[in-house]
Amino acid sequence: MRIEQLRPEHAEQVLAIYQAGIDEGNATFETQAPEWASFDKSKLPGHRFVALEGNGGRVLGWVAASAVSDRCAYAGVVEHSVYVHPDARGRGVARALLDALIASTEADGIWTIQSGIFPENRAGLALHARAGFRIIGTRERIGRHRGVWRDVVLLERRSSVVG
Template sequence: MGAEFVVTPMTADHAEQVLAVYQAGIDEGDATFETAAPAWEAFAAARLPEHRFVALDGPGHAFDGPGHVLGWVAATRVSDRRAYAGVVEHSVYVHPAARGRGVATALLRALADSTERAGIWTIQSGIFPENAASLAVHARAGFRVIGTRQRIGRHHGVWRDVVLVERRSSVVT
């Protein structure tokens, strides 16, 4: 029996499955303000190539075939200003059928490792307060709650709050 899953850099070969996982998260309603996954070209252009990873299902554990994308993580710059060169914002999504397997934790670990190697000192994200599972996995991965941005945006016509979380590197100082 092979490994349960493997984390590897995200490539265009993963595009269709990455966007399907993203759309599944969008459809659940508590993951993002977005209402539809973008085309791959727009998705890839908005995210830093060196900080994009997928978790691929391993042999013997496949819910939809070995090598299937179970989840993904990707980062974007928060600003072009030099003072924020070491700060990125991330998103992490896991296929609903793959939850509870440690996929998000492994993806966040890969992101932390890659960003620290690149000299990035802060990873941040905004999470809807109703997304308790995401808040919990981020807390386990070393993220702390900074605060709540109240009524920061409308989602399907309803004002939503966002909990701002961050992970500060203990390596990059």
């Protein structure tokens, strides 16, 4: 496995992995992966990566960060998403992607990475705990998803080298 910058040629596979996560029901409130142009525009160019399988180049997973606000006080805070192809889970893909994201954000002076995860996504919560994220709270019944009120656990990772 190798980690590279997410580029337009990865779009089809990245969006398919995103849709697979959406379809499973415990990844996001979204119901449909966006068109590539919308996805591309919403993600910070220097902070999005793919994990590629060996020499074949099949995308195993992706991570990307978005700005949380355009206010200057939040210039060092991003929100991220990480998705792994169902066939590639349990192989360290998500952790490698998070490590790449952490390195890129710290190199860019970003001091906080945050995310919201459904509490039912125990693997995602455990992954983030291992990567140094901490739970900062739970937004109870914050939105309806497939006709059911859902909670979202808020997590953040504060850099120990930036700030």
